[in-house]
Amino acid sequence: MTARRRPRWSELQPLLQPRGASLSPTDRRLASAASIADLRRLARRRAPRAVFDYTDGGAGDEVALQRSREAYGRIEFRPRVLHDVSVVDSTTTLLGRPASAPLVFAPTGFTRMMHTEGEPAVARVAAREGIPYALSTMGTTSIEALAAAAPEGRRWFQLYLWRDRGASRDFVTRAHAAGYEALVLTVDTPVAGPRLRDVRNGLTIPPSLSLRTFVDGALHPAWWFDLLTTEPLEFASLNRSDGTVAELVGRLFDPAATIADLAWLRSAWQGPIVVKGVLTVEDARAVVDAGADAVVVSNHGGRQLDRAATPLEVLPAVVDAVGDRAEVYVDGGIMSGSDVVAAVALGARAALVGRAYLYGLMAGGERGVQRAADILLGEVSSTMALLGVTRVTDLRPDHLRIRSDGR
Numbered sequence: 001m002t003a004r005r006r007p008r009w010s011e012l013q014p015l016l017q018p019r020g021a022s023l024s025p026t027d028r029r030l031a032s033a034a035s036i037a038d039l040r041r042l043a044r045r046r047a048p049r050a051v052f053d054y055t056d057g058g059a060g061d062e063v064a065l066q067r068s069r070e071a072y073g074r075i076e077f078r079p080r081v082l083h084d085v086s087v088v089d090s091t092t093t094l095l096g097r098p099a100s101a102p103l104v105f106a107p108t109g110f111t112r113m114m115h116t117e118g119e120p121a122v123a124r125v126a127a128r129e130g131i132p133y134a135l136s137t138m139g140t141t142s143i144e145a146l147a148a149a150a151p152e153g154r155r156w157f158q159l160y161l162w163r164d165r166g167a168s169r170d171f172v173t174r175a176h177a178a179g180y181e182a183l184v185l186t187v188d189t190p191v192a193g194p195r196l197r198d199v200r201n202g203l204t205i206p207p208s209l210s211l212r213t214f215v216d217g218a219l220h221p222a223w224w225f226d227l228l229t230t231e232p233l234e235f236a237s238l239n240r241s242d243g244t245v246a247e248l249v250g251r252l253f254d255p256a257a258t259i260a261d262l263a264w265l266r267s268a269w270q271g272p273i274v275v276k277g278v279l280t281v282e283d284a285r286a287v288v289d290a291g292a293d294a295v296v297v298s299n300h301g302g303r304q305l306d307r308a309a310t311p312l313e314v315l316p317a318v319v320d321a322v323g324d325r326a327e328v329y330v331d332g333g334i335m336s337g338s339d340v341v342a343a344v345a346l347g348a349r350a351a352l353v354g355r356a357y358l359y360g361l362m363a364g365g366e367r368g369v370q371r372a373a374d375i376l377l378g379e380v381s382s383t384m385a386l387l388g389v390t391r392v393t394d395l396r397p398d399h400l401r402i403r404s405d406g407r
């Protein structure tokens with residue numbers, strides 16, 4: 001009979017080490033995030049309140065923001081079983097070029113305020129994952145620097161029309177010279193939406209030092225340290241501009257822009273034009289008539305006109321009206337890959353996400369954005385498989401129904 005040998009300490013040690021012990025604390029936190037909602041919780045802890053609120057918040061009473069999210073909660077899937085789903089292909093084409101999934105990283109202003117790695121981090125993840133990313137006119141990385149950071153990526157440039165039309169023309173010229181593939185003209189921001197959280201927090205761009213921001217920063221030292229050790233924000237379009245978001249919009253954006261400006265843009269830009277911020281069939285028809293190649297059904301993530309229509313609800317009518325002449329995308333409130341699949345089943349060619357990747361960025365820079373992309377793309381594939389669908393083009397409205405009881 002052999003005696004039972006007592007295990008040696010060296011053999012036990014690996015079992016006693018916490019899982020992922022070789023990872024940095026940030027990586028460990030990110031690895032424990034199983035959903036975009038988890039990344040949001042991490043983001044809330046790391047970022048100063050004013051920065052988190054600017055990202056997370058909406059306009060007015062945030063009714064449009066809430067409704068945009070709730071619309072996805074009303075989706076009930078109708079899975080089809082006993083279909084071979086051993087290989088799921090989430091690829092598609094957007095504006096005539098391949099994308100690994102029907103997903104786009106939406107343009108977001110002041111991204112380096114959320115984390116100093118900023119727009120280049122977002123662009124690198126998008127390039128790695130084979131999805132397009134739109135740099136904002138209000139971005140904090142120049143058009144050229146972003147192109148250098150992700151030369152192989154699908155880069156779009158989002159245009160706000162300036163009062164100074166010479167400056168708008170310059171952005172178009174620079175975007176072309178730097179190899180951007182498409183322009184995204186955002187049309188829902190003639191004036192700033194009333195962002196009440198920003199008013200209450202006293203947010204300025206760049207954040208300015210006051211007792212309130214000092215305390216906010218002191219409570220979030222990691223963010224503060226990063227900010228102090230990198231260069232000041234560099235704007236995509238401006239050398240520098242200070243003020244509240246509403247002041248910047250009032251000073252720079254042209255509230256007199258009309259459909260004639262879209263016609264001008266059509267003549268000035270040879271590549272595809274995406275018009276972002278359409279919420280009615282009438283406007284969708286008008287912008288496609290004026291030369292748009294794609295429209296984004298969007299209420300700007302509930303950040304502009306509060307109680308504006310809910311994008312997912314408007315989507316099918318816009319697809320019916322212009323879907324044969326233009327690609328139709330949707331955004332607002334998308335927090336999972338299954339939301340993306342629902343939007344595609346209802347006729348969207350792609351879904352844009354803003355906050356989903358920004359929560360990742362705030363939680364852990366580029367690695368956090370990568371985590372957000374992994375979560376979203378993984379969920380797109382698993383939702384398709386569970387629905388019994390292996391190709392994006394096979395997603396149809398009859399894969400879901402919309403519950404009217406709100407549960």
Ligand SMILES: Cc1cc2nc3c(=O)[nH]c(=O)nc-3n(C[C@H](O)[C@H](O)[C@H](O)COP(=O)(O)O)c2cc1C
Pocket residue numbers: 054055056106107108109136137138139158186276298299300301302303331332333334352353354355356358
């Ligand atoms: C912090 C933040 C900044 C934004 N900045 C811009 C911008 O500069 N230009 C623009 O067209 N849209 C901007 N948007 C709107 C997004 O492009 C997109 O429409 C919206 O985020 C979609 O909703 P979601 O965040 O719920 O995904 C911004 C959104 C957020 C959250």
Ligand SMILES: CCCCC(=O)C(=O)O
Pocket residue numbers: 108109138189192193245249300303
């Ligand atoms: C309003 C202009 C600044 C960026 C932006 O579009 C947003 O915060 O939603």
